[in-house]
Amino acid sequence: MWSKQRFLPTFSQVGIISQMGVNSMVIHYPNGQSYRPLTNSKYEKKPRSTKNEKIIFGNRGMSLEDELNASNEYYLKNQQAVIHKKPVPIQIVQVDYPKRSAAVIKEAYFKQASTTDYNGVYKGYYLDFEAKETRNQTSFPLNNFHSHQVKHMQACVQQGGICFTIIKFSSTQELFLLPAAVLFRYWEKRTTNRKSIPKKVISSQGFPINYEYQPLIPYLTKVDLLIEELK
Structure with missing residues (x-):
């Protein structure tokens, strides 16, 4: 009976299941490959703080997904x-x-390939975006994405949706909102050019996000800038 049962948990629910004794559970993609999380910021070494540093409200045992939720x-x-x-x-x-x-x-097993992490509506605009973390300090590796995720974002943009990626550099606790157009440009050239997006490009063509108390990640203030570009 259990072999045919299906349910639709979110990743946060999977975390709850894990606490109940499913740490050894193996989850597979539709193609049979085993799922392995790309990063786990909960166990990453945190940088030391100094008296002159700006207070950071994030990274108190929370992953980027938890912070966005x-x-x-x-x-x-x-x-x-x-x-x-x-x-x-x-x-x-x-x-x-x-x-x-x-x-x-x-x-x-994952029943089907996932698209992006989040979607919803803001000021009458459809939003569809990914949330990615990396320990790399100088660039963001494109292998963090799957081709079907990029194709999904391209299809959403063609229909007038707003797509982007929220990137977190775990070692420095820096956050950026990267417009989909920048991702598409580097994705199309990944086979003949570099296979990552330089951090300098992300900081200059994306939008930095500072942690706050409420909301923890105020990314909609950056989405407002994307909306202005559409007008």
Whole structure:
């Protein structure tokens, strides 16, 4: 019975399941490859702070996804935007029962390739974007993206949607909103040119985001700049 059961957890729900004893669960993509998280900022070494440094409200045991989820909850509560993390369809194929009161998921598969992390509506505009972290200090590797994700963003832009990527450089706790047009330009040249986007390009052609108290990541102020460019 369990081998055919399906459910649609978000990644935050998967984290809750993990705390219940699913640390050894193996999740596969539709092509059979095992899923492995790209980064885990929770366990990354944090830079030392000095008295003259600006207070950073982020990175208190939270991943970029957690920080964005908290920010989106703030936007929703204050009726500023409706933006949600997309659910990921997973099919369970193997479950163990070490105890009668506990079921341990040992193996599961992504039912289909995911598109982007978040989507929603803001000021009448459709938003669709990715959230990516990297430990690289000088560039953002393009292998953080899958081709179907970029194609999805290109299709959304063609229909008038606003697409972008929120990039976090974990070692320096820097955040940027990178417009999709910049990503597309480097993506198309990745086979003949460099396979990463230089941090200098991200900082000059993207928009820096400073952590705040509420919302934690005020990225919609940068989306306002993208909207102005469309007018």
